[in-house]
Amino acid sequence: MDEPETTRRMQIIVRDNNVDQALRALKKKLQREGVYREMKLRRHYEKPSEKRAREHAAAVRRARKMERKRMERDGIK
Known part of the structure; x- marks a missing residue:
């Protein structure tokens, strides 16, 4: 079973x-x-396969961005 999420209180x-x-x-x-995200x-149900695809695409974007930053830092390009 999933554990219930703990609620974090925020005070302003x-x-x-x-x-x-x-x-x-x-x-x-x-x-x-990250509450807005x-x-x-959570606005609509997301199938597990869609979630995996979204997370994979995000990982690919992060990897490409890190590679671009590394190349820029090393003076390549």
Whole structure:
């Protein structure tokens, strides 16, 4: 059985009734934590084969990006 996911609490302090600044800080934290990406992925059911294909494509993109950065750093190209 899958273990239930633990919920992480996030706290944003509103200083001097500046709600706009607090909202910006909250959005930044949510972005850093990957909550928006997770919400987008969980919006619809994703078949396991589709998930594998998506993760494989992401791994290929990461590998190509790392290779480009390595070549640029080494002065090739």
